[in-house]
Amino acid sequence: PIIRDMSNGSVSRRSPTRHWSATAVPAFALAFALTLALTMAAVAPAHGGTGGTAGTQAASASARALLPAEPLQPADALLVDKSERRLYLLRNGAPFRSYRIALGLNPNGHKEREGDFRTPEGRYTIYRRNPQSEFFLSLGISYPDADDQARAKREGVKPGGAIMIHGLPNVPKRPLSYYQSADWTDGCIALSNDDMLEVWLLTRTNIPIEIRP
Numbered sequence: 051p052i053i054r055d056m057s058n059g060s061v062s063r064r065s066p067t068r069h070w071s072a073t074a075v076p077a078f079a080l081a082f083a084l085t086l087a088l089t090m091a092a093v094a095p096a097h098g099g100t101g102g103t104a105g106t107q108a109a110s111a112s113a114r115a116l117l118p119a120e121p122l123q124p125a126d127a128l129l130v131d132k133s134e135r136r137l138y139l140l141r142n143g144a145p146f147r148s149y150r151i152a153l154g155l156n157p158n159g160h161k162e163r164e165g166d167f168r169t170p171e172g173r174y175t176i177y178r179r180n181p182q183s184e185f186f187l188s189l190g191i192s193y194p195d196a197d198d199q200a201r202a203k204r205e206g207v208k209p210g211g212a213i214m215i216h217g218l219p220n221v222p223k224r225p226l227s228y229y230q231s232a233d234w235t236d237g238c239i240a241l242s243n244d245d246m247l248e249v250w251l252l253t254r255t256n257i258p259i260e261i262r263p
Contacts, residue, residue: 164210186217217246
């Protein structure tokens with residue numbers, strides 16, 4: 051796909067890939083393991099003797115081994131390619147993570163009105179993080195913007211809203227295979243729960259998102 055360099059507007063052709071291997075440990079798991087190891091290290095001396103010191107050293111060494119070679123850096127922009135059904139996380143204009151996505155039930159074309167089941171196209175912002183969504187986590191997208199609202203007003207329709215990036219429903223109504231293979235949302239961008247957790251950890255509010263046809 052063509053990836054736009056957000057820093058200077060240039061365009062280059064790259065093949066984004068996800069650089070974690072299948073056995074890589076997610077960031078939240080690293081944090082949990084590190085906390086557990088450090089807790090074990092803290093309580094080990096309470097059992098007395100030199101074993102406590104050895105236990106502390108062993109736990110600290112284990113904790114250090116769990117840390118990634120380089121700190122995980124968050125994305126500074128997101129890119130969605132609807133035709134590819136891919137979401138890319140970008141840093142300094144370059145993709146460093148890629149995820150399969152599902153779109154609205156009517157995926158072709160820009161969202162124009164409430165209830166058309168289309169996923170918007172254009173440039174927006176991630177403006178909200180909701181850990182208590184009816185789906186597994188959600189990131190709010192700033193649709194409709196001023197242009198979307200003006201167009202809807204001219205056409206005498208409601209522009210719709212509540213467009214998000216989210217995981218699977220907390221209460222699924224269909225088999226998992228359906229969510230993995232179909233465009234099933236009302237216009238949102240959906241990921242697997244594992245991928246949504248990773249995107250949640252690697253993004254912040256107020257970063258741009260571009261959604262391409």
